[in-house]
Amino acid sequence: MVKNSLLLKNRKESLRKLRMRETLTAFGFISPWLIGFLVFTGGPIIASLGLSFFSWKMLTPPKFIGLTNYINMFTTDQLFKTSIGVTATYVLIAVPIAQVIALGLAILLNQNIRLSSFWRTVFYVPAIISGVAGAVIWRWMYHNELGMINNLLSMVGIAGPHWLYDKQWALMALIIKSLWNVGVPMVIYLAGLQGLPKFLYEAAEIDGAGEFVKFKHITLPLLTPVIFFNVVMAIIGGIQTFSEPYVMTAGGPQNATLFLGLHLYQSAFSYMKMGYASAMAWIMFAFILGLTILQFKLANKWVYYENTES
C-alpha cells in the first residue's frame, strides 16, 4: 500500500516535470512572437493607458493630470464631437451599403455564369491595393476637372460637384471610395452561399417557391451568421478609418471629413498632445468594444445558427 502510494507520488511528480518541460518548450517556440507582441504591441498599449492620465508634449516630461484628458474630450474639445459625428455618419451609411452590394455581387457570382473566377478576381483586386495607394488613385479620380468621375458624369449631362473640396460632398466621396473594398465581404458571402444546403432549395422549389421567397426564407436566415461577422468587422474598420481622410482631404474641407482616427493622429503629432491622444485611443477602443458587445447581444434576436432552435 505504502509502496503503491509512493509509486503514484513519483509518477505524478515526473508527469508534472514532463508537463512543465513541454510547456516551456512550447513557450520557447512562440517566444519570438510573444516578445515582439509584448514589446511592440502589448506593452505600448498598456503604456498608452498610463499615458492617458498624463499631459505629455513629448519634449518635456509627462505631468499627471488624472482624468482631465477624458473630461476635456467630452466637454471642451469641439473637434472631438465633430469627429464622432463624422465617423458615425460614415459608418451608418457606408456599412449597410457595402454589405448590400457585397451580398448582391456574391449572389451574382454564385450563379453558374461564365468567367465567374475572372469577375471574382476583378472585384477582389481593390482589396489588395494598399489604403494609401487607393486613396491617391481616388483623389485623382475625384479631381474637379480632370477626374474620371466628373468626366463620366459630364457625359450624361451632370455637372459633378467639387467632391473633396465641397463640404457637402467630401464625406460622401469617402463613402463612395470605401465601396471599392466590397471585395472582402463579397468573398466571405460567396463562401457562405456556397456552403448553404442545396436540399432546402430543392424542397422549396417542389413547394412552388419563387426566387424571392427562397432568398427571403432560406438564403438570408442561413446567411445571418456571415452577415453578422461582416457587419461587425465593417463597423470596427469603419470606426478606425484613417488613411483615406489623411491622404485625400486632411480632414477638410472645414472638418467635414475629420474622422476620429485622424483627430487622434493630429492631436498626437500636430498638437503634440500625446497624453490626450492616448486617452482618445482608449475611448475609441471603448466605443468599438461597446458596439461589438451590443451587436453580440442583439445577434440573439436575428442571427440564426443551424444547431439552434428557430
Add this chain to the structure above:
Amino acid sequence: MKSMNIQKLSRREFLKMAGAVTFAGLLASCAPATVKTAEPEATQAEEIVPTSAPSTNEMVTIRYGRHDAVDGDVENVKVFQEMFPNIKVEQEQIGSFAEKVPALAAAGNLPDVFRSWEAMCLELVRADLMHDLQPMVDVEPEFNPADFYENWWNWPVVAGKRYGIPDVIAPHVCFYNADLLDEKGVPYPDKDNFTWDDYVEKASKITDPANHVFGSETLPIGWTYFHLKMVRQNGGDYFSPDFSTCVIDSPEAIEAIQYWADVLLSGEVMPSPSQIVDVGGIGAVAELMQAGKIGLQHDGVWVMNNMILGGFRWNVVPEPSRKVRDTITHGAFNMIPKTTKNTDAAWKWLNFHCSTKGIYNYGLVGKFPGGRKSSNLIEPHPWIADVPFEVNWDVIPQALEYGHVLPGPANEGECMKIIGDALQAIYAGSAKAKDLFPEIAPKVTAVLQQAA
C-alpha cells in the same frame, strides 16, 4: 501496463504564466518615456567650449539631420572632412520632419547638429533641449555676427541666449510669365511699385476660364502661414511679437484675408484649389506657366530650378504689397541638442556649415541666397541662373532685407489648426473674416497661453 496520462496545462496555470510574462513586459514598457534633461557633461558644455582647443586624434562621427535631401550639402561635408580628418559627418534626411523631430527629441536621439524649422526651433528651446550657442560664437575668431541679416540673426534668441544659427534663406517673390503677358498685351509688373490691385488687375486681364488660363496661381488654402504674408503686407499679423496673443482680429488682418478671399471666389483671377490641386506635381507652377495656363504666382524661390528648365520667358518682382512691403523668408536654424556627446565636433561642423563659404556652397544647390550677407557677395551668385533673357535677379536677395521669418508660437499645431479652419471657411465663402476672426482670436490666445 497503463499508458502515461499526461495532463494538459490548465487554464489557470496558463494564465499565471501569461500574467508573469505580461508583468515583465509591463515593467519594461509602462514607465512613461522621459526626455533626457541636461546631464553634468551638458552643463559643462554650457560653458565656453573653445574651438581653438587642439583636436584629439580620436575619430569622431557626428550626425547632421535635415528635412531636405543630403546631396544638398555634399560639397561642404567633403571640404570639412578634409579640414578636420578626425571628424566624420554623417548626413541624414529626416522624413516626416514635423512628426519625427519631437519623437527623436523624446527618445534623446536627435542628431548632433540639425536644421530646425522656425516654430520647432523655439519649441525645442522652451523644452530646454538645445545648447546655448552664444558662448561658442563669442570665442570663435572672425565669426562676425553683424554679417547675418538682422531679423534672422536675432530670431532664435530667448532670454539672451542664442540657440540656432541660420544658413540659406528662401524668400517669397512674384514670378510672372513674360510670354503670356506679352500674348495678352498686359504690361509687366513694376518691381519698384507693385500693389495688390496691380496684381489683381493684371491677372484678371489674363484670365480666360473657358480655356483654363488664369492670371494667377491659386491660394494654397491648406498652408496657413502662406496667408500671413498678405496679412503683414496690409500691416497686420497673426501674433503679437512675443507670441503671447493672437492679433488676427485686427482690422488689417480682416481686410487682408477678405480681400484675397473675394478675389479667389470671383473666379476671375485664379482657379479654385479644387481645379488646380495635384496638377503638375511638385514643380506645378513652372509647368503650368510653361503650358501657358498661369500668368503670375507669388511663392518661394524654391521653384527656381523648375522655372529655369521651363523653356519660357519669365521674370521676377517683389511680392505685391498694400500698406507695407513685406514677404516671408523661409529657412532653418542649425542647432546642437544637449544630448549630443560630441559638442565640440558638432560646433566645428555647425560653424563651418554656417560660414560664408559653407552657406554659399549649400545655397548653390537650391539656388538660395544666404543668411550671411558676405555669402551673397560671392560670384556667381547662387540665385542667378544662365537664362537667355533678362531677369530682375536683385529682387531675390533684396527680399531678405524686408522679409520676415515665420512666427514660432507655443502650441503651434493647435494654433494653426484654429486659424486654418477659419481660413478654409472664409476662402470657401461660407463665412466672413470680420465675423470669424474676432471669434477665433481669443481661442488662439488661450492656446498660446496654455504653454505659459
